[in-house]
Every structure is written in structure tokens, then in C-alpha cells.
Amino acid sequence: MPTSRDLLSHLIAFDTVSRASNLALIEFVHDYLSGLGIDSELIYSDDRRKANLYARLGPAGAGGVMLSGHSDVVPVDGQAWTVPPFAMTEQDGKLYGRGTADMKGYIACVLAALPAFLAKPLRVPLHLAISYDEEVGCLGVRSLIEALEGRPERPSLCIIGEPTFMRPVLGHKGKLGMRCDVHGAACHSAYAPQGVNAIEYAAKLIGRLGEIAQRLAAKERHDSRFDPPYSTVQTGTISGGSALNIVPEHCRFDFEVRTLPADNAEQVAAELQAYATELVPQMNAVQPGTGIRFTPISAYPGLATANDSEAAKLLALISGSSDFGTVAFGTEGGLFDQAGIATVVCGPGSMDQGHKPDEFVSLEQLHQCDAMLARLAEWMQA
Structure with missing residues (x-):
């Protein structure tokens, strides 16, 4: 099976700047999931140029964990890149390309981890969500949340993989x-x-x-x-x-x-x-x-998940740290939280590299995220 590095190379090749369509990337993920025997659905924008992807695996019933990320990236116009922004370049243990940190690195880790989640029966469901237009106001995820609101089998908590340098985060403005x-x-x-x-x-x-x-x-x-x-x-x-x-x-x-x-x-x-x-x-x-x-x-909206919540306890368990922090940038977490899905944030890379020329994520950060998701799979199968 492809590694997170392999999958990131594919994801970076899709130009998903918010002004463009994300359908090619979404179709790639849809086909990848299908190859693993996982059904997924697409929730389109009104003009059908973009789509959210949602998938669910594991036992029937409400609850479980959602792994969520956004597919869009910020523009590269006017930035002095020294490597191709939409082709991954590896140098000195770093993977360069637009979206490596924010936040296709996390999506790649999630996709690479799915065989581990499928290896044994899950005791609670696993939900997957990939949204569009986060960078221009968390727009796409709203229709995904709306679609979930009327369903009995909704997740109880969500882990968003924005780049926190793998530090567990419970809040943002x-x-x-x-x-x-x-x-x-x-x-x-x-x-x-x-x-x-x-x-x-x-x-x-x-x-x-x-x-x-x-x-x-x-x-x-x-x-x-x-x-x-x-x-x-x-x-x-x-x-x-x-x-x-x-x-x-x-x-x-x-x-x-x-x-x-x-x-x-x-x-x-x-x-x-x-x-x-x-x-x-x-x-x-x-x-x-x-x-x-x-x-x-x-x-x-902002996000302020309690330190003693079940979501925080799970994040501490799988991340290996209860040194909870906050981030200055926003995420889709506040919207999930408003919808009754307790949300935490933890992902590979740093926003210090996001939105800049020569954006990168280190291989070490991807490996740490791979390990966190492996621990989550073990917890969900116990």
C-alpha cells in the first residue's frame, strides 16, 4: 500500500487553489477509497465545480471519530518559489509543495492509515471528511455539516489535522x-x-x-x-x-x-x-x-474544547501529550463544535511554513502523524 509520502506526492499535483475546482483531487480520493472497499459520497457545491467527500466505515450506530481536512490551498501568485509548487520536491528530509503543511500532509496520512483501520473490526465508527473552500471562509464544510445533521449515525467527535506541529490543540479564535x-x-x-x-x-x-x-x-x-x-x-x-x-x-x-x-x-x-x-x-x-x-x-466561530472532555482525553492518548495549546489561525472546528461534534486539532507541519513560498512538511512530522493514527486505530479496535 502507498505510504503517506507517496500519497502526498499525488495530492500536491492537484492544483486546488480555492478559485479552482477540487473535483480531480476528490475523484482521486474517491477511487482510492473504492479500491479499499470503502464507499464514499460527494456533496457538491451549487455550481457543481467543487465537492466535499464523506465516508463512513465500521459498525452501525451513532458516535465514533471523524478525521477531517480541507482540500483547498492558498494561491502561489506573486510568491518567489524555488521549487515547483504543484510537484512535490524532497530535500534534506523535507517535502516541498503548496499544501504540504496546510493541509494535504494530514489527508495523506489519513488515507495511508486506512488499511490499519480495516485490518480488524472497529468497535466504533470511523468517519472521513474532506471539504472545499476552507481558505476563503470555511465555506464548503457547511453543506457537509448540514447533510450530517439529519442523520442518526453522526460522529461524536472530530480530529482536524491542521498543522500544529503535532501538538494537541483545543482552541482557536x-x-x-x-x-x-x-x-x-x-x-x-x-x-x-x-x-x-x-x-x-x-x-x-x-x-x-x-x-x-x-x-x-x-x-x-x-x-x-x-x-x-x-x-x-x-x-x-x-x-x-x-x-x-x-x-x-x-x-x-x-x-x-x-x-x-x-x-x-x-x-x-x-x-x-x-x-x-x-x-x-x-x-x-x-x-x-x-x-x-x-x-x-x-x-x-471560535473553538474552546474543555481539557477534561472525552475528545481531549482521546487526543492526549493518541498524540502522547496532554500539553494542550491553542492556535492563532482559525479552522472548521468551531463549526463542527456548534453542530454538536466535539472537536480537537492536531496535524503535521507548522503554519509557520503554510501560505508561504517553498511551503514544506518534514518527513518526521508525517511519521509522527502516521503513528498517531495507528494508535487511534488500535484504540478503535480494542
């Missing part, structure tokens, strides 16, 4: 990304009071975001498990105006809120929107029809 469009009124800058300066009103809103960020950073709100230990707000992009002597009619900015699991990003958005409703009458007093519009970009 949630995220809300939003876009704000300010529609003002243009005029010659010599008569600036007759116009509605969209950039200036956008600046007022961004200033309010800064005030909110300062409140969230107050020491009494800290959670030392996270780095930084508080919820953050930041404006990432802004554009507006056309010439210095024209009062700008339009301004757009995107902002994000990354919240501790105990905080609510929607409350931040609601406060900013409430402030915007105070500004709009001032704008309309100068020029009717001006206004401010907010559009959600992406959102996913």
Missing part, C-alpha cells in the same frame, strides 16, 4: 470579516463643504473600530491561552478617491474581528453599524441619497 462601502457626494474641493467626503466618514468608522479594539484589549478581558491573549480588530484594506481636487464620492474598507471564544464578533459589527446610523443623517443633510453599507465577507 473566531473570525468575522466585513466590508464597508461609504457612498458620499463629489464636488470640487474648493467647495468641499458642499460635498460628502466618503473617505472622511470612512475614517470616522475606522477610528471607532480602533476604540473598540482598545476596549477588547483591556487586561481584564485577557485569556492567557491565546496569543495575543485578547480579541483583535483591524482594518486590512481601504480604497477611495480619484483626485486631490475632488471630494471623494466613494470609499471602501475591509475589516476583520478575531475573537476569543468567549467574545462575540457580531457585537463588534453591530456597534459599528449603530455608529454608522448616527453618521448617515449628517451625510443626508448635505446630500440626500448618501449612505453606508456593510457586507459580510466571511465568518467562523
Whole structure:
């Protein structure tokens, strides 16, 4: 049977950047599972250009463990790669290629481990899930979770293999990304009071975001498990105006809120929107029809699995460590957790290498993940 390294070589060859289809990779996995006698189903996107894959093996009934990962990767455009991004290159015990760390390395380990799960009867079910469009807002997994909600044979816990350097992780922050469009009124800058300066009103809103960020950073709100230990707000992009002597009619900015699991990003958005409703009458007093519009970009909840939960105990057993941590990046874990599937995170590689040119995972990390999954198979067969 192919090793995790062999399978990773195949998976890296599929260009599954989020803007592209992932169907070729999903069909490869579907055929691989079929060769092992495992049935799987595809849950397609509305345009049928992408699909989640779901499979289940073992005894009938609810419960069991889900192994979950996403198939999409971030773009390589504009990055200075020294090796081909979509062909695996091995150098000095490291495997290079887009997605080696985030997170096709984990998927390869899961696929390579399946013969061990099939070797003896399982006492609880094993579920497999591969999703699409995680990198652009955890989009694809939502339809997979929706499909599972109406089924009696749902998993009770989930292990997501995002790159944690094989450290067991129980939590991460949630995220809300939003876009704000300010529609003002243009005029010659010599008569600036007759116009509605969209950039200036956008600046007022961004200033309010800064005030909110300062409140969230107050020491009494800290959670030392996270780095930084508080919820953050930041404006990432802004554009507006056309010439210095024209009062700008339009301004757009995107902002994000990354919240501790105990905080609510929607409350931040609601406060900013409430402030915007105070500004709009001032704008309309100068020029009717001006206004401010907010559009959600992406959102996913945080994750905070209890240290003494069954999911945490199992992860400690199979990873060999109860030194639980958190990660700064988000995962699909919060969505699974909201659906009643207790979730933990542990996978090969490091996000220090993810999203960068010459992304890599070490062979040693793959071997550690192989060993963790072998211990899980033994536990499920005991």
C-alpha cells in the first residue's frame, strides 16, 4: 500500500487553489477509497465545480471519530518559489509543495492509515471528511455539516489535522470579516463643504473600530491561552478617491474581528453599524441619497474544547501529550463544535511554513502523524 509520502506526492499535483475546482483531487480520493472497499459520497457545491467527500466505515450506530481536512490551498501568485509548487520536491528530509503543511500532509496520512483501520473490526465508527473552500471562509464544510445533521449515525467527535506541529490543540479564535462601502457626494474641493467626503466618514468608522479594539484589549478581558491573549480588530484594506481636487464620492474598507471564544464578533459589527446610523443623517443633510453599507465577507466561530472532555482525553492518548495549546489561525472546528461534534486539532507541519513560498512538511512530522493514527486505530479496535 502507498505510504503517506507517496500519497502526498499525488495530492500536491492537484492544483486546488480555492478559485479552482477540487473535483480531480476528490475523484482521486474517491477511487482510492473504492479500491479499499470503502464507499464514499460527494456533496457538491451549487455550481457543481467543487465537492466535499464523506465516508463512513465500521459498525452501525451513532458516535465514533471523524478525521477531517480541507482540500483547498492558498494561491502561489506573486510568491518567489524555488521549487515547483504543484510537484512535490524532497530535500534534506523535507517535502516541498503548496499544501504540504496546510493541509494535504494530514489527508495523506489519513488515507495511508486506512488499511490499519480495516485490518480488524472497529468497535466504533470511523468517519472521513474532506471539504472545499476552507481558505476563503470555511465555506464548503457547511453543506457537509448540514447533510450530517439529519442523520442518526453522526460522529461524536472530530480530529482536524491542521498543522500544529503535532501538538494537541483545543482552541482557536473566531473570525468575522466585513466590508464597508461609504457612498458620499463629489464636488470640487474648493467647495468641499458642499460635498460628502466618503473617505472622511470612512475614517470616522475606522477610528471607532480602533476604540473598540482598545476596549477588547483591556487586561481584564485577557485569556492567557491565546496569543495575543485578547480579541483583535483591524482594518486590512481601504480604497477611495480619484483626485486631490475632488471630494471623494466613494470609499471602501475591509475589516476583520478575531475573537476569543468567549467574545462575540457580531457585537463588534453591530456597534459599528449603530455608529454608522448616527453618521448617515449628517451625510443626508448635505446630500440626500448618501449612505453606508456593510457586507459580510466571511465568518467562523471560535473553538474552546474543555481539557477534561472525552475528545481531549482521546487526543492526549493518541498524540502522547496532554500539553494542550491553542492556535492563532482559525479552522472548521468551531463549526463542527456548534453542530454538536466535539472537536480537537492536531496535524503535521507548522503554519509557520503554510501560505508561504517553498511551503514544506518534514518527513518526521508525517511519521509522527502516521503513528498517531495507528494508535487511534488500535484504540478503535480494542
